[in-house]
Amino acid sequence: MAIRTRFSRSFLFSNYSKSNFRNALGSRRNVQISRRACSKFQIPGYSLNVSRLSPNEVTSTIRANEYSQDFPTGPVKSYDTNQLASNNPIEDTRAEGKSLLSDAFLVGVFDGHAGAACAQVLAKRLFKYVAASLLSGEEISKLHTSLRDGGESRIIDYFNDRYEFVNELKSLYAQSFGKYVEDLASGQSTASIPNVPEALVTSFLRLDSDISREASTDLQGSKTLSVSMSGAVACVAVIQACHLHVATVGDCQAVVGIMTESKTWAAKKVSIEHNSDNMEEVERILSEHPPGEKTKIIERERLLGQLAPLRAFGDFRYKWSREELERLAVPRYGKTVIAPHYETPPYLTAKPDVMYHRITPKDKFLVIASDGLWDLLSPLQVVRMVGEHMSGRAALSPLRLPHNMKLKDINTILEQRKDGLNKVPVDRNGATHLIRNALGGSEYGGVEHSRISQLLSLPQDVVRLFRDDITITVVYFDSDYISHCPL
Template sequence: MFKFILNDAANYVRSNVREFSLNAVRWLPQLPQLSPYDINIVLRENEFVYNFPVDGVIRSYETNQLGSNSPCEDSRTEASLLHRNGFICGIFDGHAGAACGQVVSKRLLRYVSAATLPRQVLREQMKQGAGSQSFLKCHNDNVDFVSEIKPIYEASFLKYIKKLTETPQRDVSSELVEAFLELDQGLSEEALDSNDMRTMSVALSGAVACLVHIEGLQLHVASTGDCGAVLGVLDPKTQQWQPKKLNIEHNADNMSEVRRILSEHPKEEHETVIRNGRLLSQLAPLRAFGDFRYKWSLEIMQQKVLPLFGKHAMSPNYYTPPYLTARPDVQQHELGPNDKFLVIASDGLWDFLSPSEVVSLVGEHINSKKILEPMRLPEGDITLQQISNQLAERKAGLTRKPVDQNAATHLIRHALGATDYGIEHSKISYYLTLPKDVVRQYRDDITITVIYFNSEHIAQLHSGADLSGITAPVA
């Protein structure tokens, strides 16, 4: 009975998540109440912060993850580029299991780091026996693939970079697109050629991705699926925060994406290709890695998949595959002094908060954290009255002192606990104590990375100053 009541409540929450207030919480069944201390432990468990040297475009980044699925189907990876100054990171949201998201989160950054390297440097590295980890330094990833699978992935990578050396250098946007497609093709070939159930499980699960590549002042966001990226811009005149979306979501709300898919299939299928807001009535994102049961030919499905997984593995109305692609949309942006931070996140965050709300919250968090910094007196002569005024200002600012140092945690806390009257402890407690078999109906996995830019350095670059380091170098 308890589960049925929770499911009824979940139906309400899913349809009213943006307006889900404390009143809605009160009519849910009573669940154990977590203390503020317990909530902080849960929310901060997966925090990570990385600070770069002061002479780069990026100051630091903060990231965090709160799972809903068990295991969590989101993944995240961040790395500095080797052999030149640059930074790359991504958020990956898996579905039908965590396998594809975990594999893509490790491998995609390696593909992109090699693809965007000048070809001559790439050739030199190949002569020295470069492998898949020769082109980047990960900051928050201490786990590698199991020994049985690693050689398969390594062989695919070496095949890919050999192909790169035989291909003329392309612009960054084109290299990003090709890296996405080449990795996805590799996932397919590995599953069909290796006869290993692990590679097949990766191929039949799926993942969406939002990848950020920064080199110099050039910021590229490559996105496939429904993760999101938004730039926080500070208006120099009004001192107000402005959001700038840097990707589009590939789902049924995107009518241009729906029209694209319909145009690729016969008119007879237009009633079945997308139904109930899902691809073939099943898949919510309309682009993704893996998910090859929406990509493989009928012959491959009948010979390779159905004998292992049964008829249910084939979607209804599966007539003219492929229905799905991993091809990303890429947006380029030149960083300016008013660009203060970038937030990328899985859709678990955007279910609760809009891009403008996210940018406002991070902007407020930046201002609030200044209270936590040591007091610094201005240079030159200063009066006791000026010191008194500065102390009074800091004292007043203590009321704005953030609960969380990490901006990603700050966003998760607001996503789960925000009401018209501020953060409500009991609301967060409900979200964190829902039983495992129903929690996914209330909230998805949430993974967030916040990248802070060095405005002073960016301004110097725009002024034409001669600077040796143009982005965040490896520490």
């Protein structure tokens, strides 16, 4: 993008530590990348002088942000997640949680641009909006009454969430959420049960609208304006029993790993990308503006020649009227904040496309990731890697045989475990396994230590030329639970 303004996480959070997200070796300057390696990344003639990292240093770096969570019951058996920064601070965020008011499990990846502020806010706020939208009319009325009477507004049980907004933002965001619940309560009958795709669309658009309103009415301005002028794409999955809904805004992707009848892995994409490769999306945008703008709206495969994703949260420099930009943004960011050929806004929306997938026992896992992963691996490669990782990890678990099992069946299980031992992974976390293979995978299989070492040793001022921030969450389904789900 033309605008690369950075907004420190400390503007938003009360206990932020940059060391949690900094590439452990990103500040090194002594790194050696050959001309041949650079040409492989299509930067001919670019040469760096650098040292290699040891295998232990590589492992320490890529495991720094990994996390795993197991569940005793329900459709989700466990999940693995990890992040690897390219930007400093990282512009990706992630969130996982369970609704305290329903059976919904939510997982999301948020890829920020022009700073990390908008993505950070989405990770902390969007699930509450979604969870409220998924309640029946009677349940939303109870929630509204509780909030009105000063009750607890915590409706999501987040996992691996270490941050809290600063008090002024916490209060402002609580007011916005309370007003949303009030509007939901006044607009629903007590018997209504929401349609999940509609609930996702409503919650996404309302949060984006609230971010705009907060920036334009908050007298303090600096923090809320920072959120509104940065942007983020999002991919959020809602799992309820055997039902999977995936809402996408932008170019994060989600894929389901399926074990076929022939015991091979298949990948099913359950997300829609909003970029210039999606011709339906390009045509949609062009159809919303006068024919005279047709050659100006998409230039160099970017919105107004600047923004790669064609849908996003925030980014109100592509949504507000010219008058609003002159009043709110120009005084702080200057005239260049208004894009060339800015004639008939809005050019951008946060409305998601929602895909539905009925989870079956053949569906073993879901992978959601930012485009930092998909730039390096295809959906099928990702599914095969996670599938092999599952087999290898299972071979290390204790063997428990049911009573009265036939010798032939026992022999089959032992043969499967023997095969799995040949695939025992270096990393127990599936997301870390993907990061290691995405950065170090060779054309002949396996991981080249020299390759991953070089990519992890790049100085901060050039690393973004070679790789993007990577955020991955792998959700493993419980096949036994799924097999008993009603049709």
